[in-house]
Amino acid sequence: MTSGNSAHSDPLGFEAHDHAGCIDTAIAAAEAHCAEHGLRFTPVRRSALEFLLREHRAIGAYEMLDLLRDAGYGSQPPVAYRALEFLVANGFAHKIERLNAFIACAHPGATHSPAFMICRDCQSVAEAHSSPARGILGDAAKATGFQIEGTMIEAVGLCPTCAQKAAS
Amino acid sequence: MTSGNSAHSDPLGFEAHDHAGCIDTAIAAAEAHCAEHGLRFTPVRRSALEFLLREHRAIGAYEMLDLLRDAGYGSQPPVAYRALEFLVANGFAHKIERLNAFIACAHPGATHSPAFMICRDCQSVAEAHSSPARGILGDAAKATGFQIEGTMIEAVGLCPTCAQKAAS
DNA sequence: CCTGAAATGTTATAAAATCACATGAGGCCC
DNA sequence: GGGCCTCATGTGATTTTATAACATTTCAGG
Numbered sequence: 001m002t003s004g005n006s007a008h009s010d011p012l013g014f015e016a017h018d019h020a021g022c023i024d025t026a027i028a029a030a031e032a033h034c035a036e037h038g039l040r041f042t043p044v045r046r047s048a049l050e051f052l053l054r055e056h057r058a059i060g061a062y063e064m065l066d067l068l069r070d071a072g073y074g075s076q077p078p079v080a081y082r083a084l085e086f087l088v089a090n091g092f093a094h095k096i097e098r099l100n101a102f103i104a105c106a107h108p109g110a111t112h113s114p115a116f117m118i119c120r121d122c123q124s125v126a127e128a129h130s131s132p133a134r135g136i137l138g139d140a141a142k143a144t145g146f147q148i149e150g151t152m153i154e155a156v157g158l159c160p161t162c163a164q165k166a167a168s
Numbered sequence: 169m170t171s172g173n174s175a176h177s178d179p180l181g182f183e184a185h186d187h188a189g190c191i192d193t194a195i196a197a198a199e200a201h202c203a204e205h206g207l208r209f210t211p212v213r214r215s216a217l218e219f220l221l222r223e224h225r226a227i228g229a230y231e232m233l234d235l236l237r238d239a240g241y242g243s244q245p246p247v248a249y250r251a252l253e254f255l256v257a258n259g260f261a262h263k264i265e266r267l268n269a270f271i272a273c274a275h276p277g278a279t280h281s282p283a284f285m286i287c288r289d290c291q292s293v294a295e296a297h298s299s300p301a302r303g304i305l306g307d308a309a310k311a312t313g314f315q316i317e318g319t320m321i322e323a324v325g326l327c328p329t330c331a332q333k334a335a336s
Numbered sequence: 337c338c339t340g341a342a343a344t345g346t347t348a349t350a351a352a353a354t355c356a357c358a359t360g361a362g363g364c365c366c
Numbered sequence: 367g368g369g370c371c372t373c374a375t376g377t378g379a380t381t382t383t384a385t386a387a388c389a390t391t392t393c394a395g396g
Contacts, residue, residue, distance in 0.1 A: 074344065155319040159314055350386085
């Protein structure tokens, strides 16, 4: 399902972007963050983040496992899940619940209440900034006494490319 | 995981509510909606919705399968998944991606861009109305040309009850 | 060095979801 | 009512996603 969709030539975030520089930048940012917070940015973790950045799309845990295994790391599921868990926990990546997949954070450093737009046709994912997000539920939360720790927002629909395809 | 959490005595939506009436009302509303739209509100589907309403909490597909089997329906996963798929497709229930579980819609009839608050401790779920939800991503969507068809919002945190427990 | 905490590797298994195919029930036109 | 088509159901098998449990290694700090 999330899976084998490799007939997917146009990864995108729906907009142009500097793909060459962004990987190095993101890795450097992650490295700095880890150094600063006493976290261990180990080889598997770094590799996992590199793969996410390079693919620039949502990757399933088992797809990541394949990549990591081919790169010489362990070959069992926990290898991938642990690396991804670390990346997510520290804001370097996000889990797209809808796809059971993971994607590199597009706004490293920014405070997170990430929002995603997911194409139901080609599965591409774009990340949008969204602080007002909290506001929406904030009122409801305040009213009921619920303490929000994190909010996930996922919109499903058609990306520009697929919308055009569908129209024709 | 989502699983066997039956040590869960306080289902709630974080607030008082008329549990006796709401089930019948919701079932009747679903029935009416189906009649109006030429949908078949078959026994399994009705039973599934009744179980969701009665439990008044998020139920995993396999837990639902147990309930349906005990009620005399088929015993294989598709039985539960198909009934739940129907309920979700028609707005009678929602899927909580974070929990891989399903919950009856708390605002039947209302146009949906549902938002949920999920307690990380007791897994209880409350549904909040939220139309402005669309607005947040609406801007980003317009900017990139993404056509939003549906948005889901899930906040994780502590419900009032668990927050109090944690404080002590 | 030694030591304790965190990270890794691996085996095994659990949980969630879908595929494929046969059968059955309803709506509908004539 | 009979025929026909569509949708719904039942079931077996399998795939995909995720954790549990435990031995081993790595590494920072005393």
